[in-house]
Amino acid sequence: MATSIGNRSVCVIGGGISGMTTAIEAAEVGYEVYLIEKAPSLGGRVVQMNQYFPKLCPPQCGVEINYRRIRVNPRIRHFTLAEVEGVSGIPGNFDVTVRMGPRYVNEKCTSCNKCTDACPVERQSDYDYGMGKTKAIYLPHEMAFPMRYVIDDTVCLKEQCSKCVAACRYDAIELSMKPKSLTINVGSVVLATGWSPYHAIKIDNLKFGIYRNVIRNVEMERLAAPNGPTKGKILSPSDKKEIKSIAFVQCAGSRDENHLAYCSSVCCLASMKQATYVRSQYPDADIFIFYIDIRATGRFEDFYVKLQTDRKISFIKGKVAKIIEDEGTKALTVVAEDILSGKKVYRKVDMVVLATGMVPNGIKAKMPADIVYDEFGFAVSDLQSPGIYVTGCTKKPADVASCIQDATGTALKAIQTIVGV
Numbered sequence: 001m002a003t004s005i006g007n008r009s010v011c012v013i014g015g016g017i018s019g020m021t022t023a024i025e026a027a028e029v030g031y032e033v034y035l036i037e038k039a040p041s042l043g044g045r046v047v048q049m050n051q052y053f054p055k056l057c058p059p060q061c062g063v064e065i066n067y068r069r070i071r072v073n074p075r076i077r078h079f080t081l082a083e084v085e086g087v088s089g090i091p092g093n094f095d096v097t098v099r100m101g102p103r104y105v106n107e108k109c110t111s112c113n114k115c116t117d118a119c120p121v122e123r124q125s126d127y128d129y130g131m132g133k134t135k136a137i138y139l140p141h142e143m144a145f146p147m148r149y150v151i152d153d154t155v156c157l158k159e160q161c162s163k164c165v166a167a168c169r170y171d172a173i174e175l176s177m178k179p180k181s182l183t184i185n186v187g188s189v190v191l192a193t194g195w196s197p198y199h200a201i202k203i204d205n206l207k208f209g210i211y212r213n214v215i216r217n218v219e220m221e222r223l224a225a226p227n228g229p230t231k232g233k234i235l236s237p238s239d240k241k242e243i244k245s246i247a248f249v250q251c252a253g254s255r256d257e258n259h260l261a262y263c264s265s266v267c268c269l270a271s272m273k274q275a276t277y278v279r280s281q282y283p284d285a286d287i288f289i290f291y292i293d294i295r296a297t298g299r300f301e302d303f304y305v306k307l308q309t310d311r312k313i314s315f316i317k318g319k320v321a322k323i324i325e326d327e328g329t330k331a332l333t334v335v336a337e338d339i340l341s342g343k344k345v346y347r348k349v350d351m352v353v354l355a356t357g358m359v360p361n362g363i364k365a366k367m368p369a370d371i372v373y374d375e376f377g378f379a380v381s382d383l384q385s386p387g388i389y390v391t392g393c394t395k396k397p398a399d400v401a402s403c404i405q406d407a408t409g410t411a412l413k414a415i416q417t418i419v420g421v
């Protein structure tokens, strides 16, 4: 199928907070936008957070308003389960080929959940980073946009089963749905494909994937979230008991030539945020933050200063050498050299959270377009690809507020290309 709405249109690839912002800003000043998202729901990584720094509000605060702005704006056409296969052309006249995977659930879905009750197959929840399960037919998350169920066809038993089809009173499930292809003609293209957490299994001495009570910061967000796998209780994975002590290991793999040579800029703030909500939930919990340098610049300095006054939070300047597990209790001892005292420290804790960094998705799935990447896989926004822009964490690690500012500016660049031709 080919379609065209002329060159007063922008294609935004990636529907996280950055892509949604560029799409909304361009559409609200009169431009047509195609928003292409590969997941079954818009929102990106921020919908998996428990709370946002610096205000510590839940993700609903910022995300729902963006969903509403998209819902009410007829100039934005969004495509989920969609990926770009090719981009060709010149500024003002690009053809973008999009492949849309089958959702197997049509727009008649009312989100009644009857299909999920009937489905006999389980899968690991990607929303909960594998810590929880969903059925093969599931709602991506409770705020999902579009609010429509989806089938994971890698596990679904399809026609041999069809229990969901029988359970659905709205004729919303089509097990025979096929992928579709679409070519859109646009004036400019914006890449906003974001980031993924570093695969911490590669950091040998920190034992992620070997010791059950060593988790990453992204998993911590889900453990603490009221809609997470433990309904917001922070339980140690080995015995499901509520934690009494946690160690945060900063720069886990970051600023390290063997892993990620760069600083992901938000991990210190993410750990401080997590320490804050752990302390408010468990006032007796002891927190140890092992760091090389704390990066909390600008207005975030206040956040750091406040945490330092909490006597239950200890900042220890030193790189963690190793983590030892007690074979019986599964408690962990974190071993580091405290640079300020010159002494070796041993801290026994229930759980260790690795502050792992952000890996640009560009490094895995380079867009079939003329885009320049740096040595780490972040897309470089420069004049080598006129008419094609990059925004948010596709370009560099950043917090949400910085991504929104950048994405708003990127909307203007995308419009200037259209106006200028």
Ligand SMILES: Cc1cc2nc3c(=O)[nH]c(=O)nc-3n(C[C@H](O)[C@H](O)[C@H](O)COP(=O)(O)OP(=O)(O)OC[C@H]3O[C@@H](n4cnc5c(N)ncnc54)[C@H](O)[C@@H]3O)c2cc1C
Residues within 6 Å of the ligand: 013, 014, 015, 016, 017, 018, 019, 036, 037, 038, 039, 042, 043, 044, 045, 046, 049, 051, 052, 053, 054, 082, 083, 084, 192, 193, 194, 195, 196, 217, 218, 221, 266, 270, 273, 356, 357, 358, 361, 365, 391, 392, 393, 394, 398, 399, 400, 401, 403
């Ligand atoms: C542990 C942790 C905690 C954090 N906590 C906070 C916080 O409290 N406050 C804060 O301000 N910031 C926080 N951040 C940073 C925040 O997560 C980022 O600023 C934000 O996710 C950036 O949004 P984005 O849209 O650029 O990328 P993403 O959120 O990654 O969105 C990218 C989107 O593009 C889609 N996509 C990827 N590839 C393709 C493709 N090929 N085709 C189509 N779509 C594609 C993805 O599915 C996704 O929806 C935290 C980061 C970490 C690591």
Ligand code: SF4
Residues within 6 Å of the ligand: 105, 108, 109, 110, 111, 112, 113, 114, 115, 116, 149, 167, 168, 169, 170, 171, 172, 173
């Ligand atoms: S697919 Fe049918 S049964 Fe499942 S939630 Fe939607 S309307 Fe309900």
Ligand code: SF4
Residues within 6 Å of the ligand: 118, 119, 120, 121, 136, 137, 151, 155, 156, 157, 158, 159, 161, 162, 163, 164, 165
């Ligand atoms: S057809 Fe697939 S999604 Fe439907 S009930 Fe069976 S396994 Fe579940």
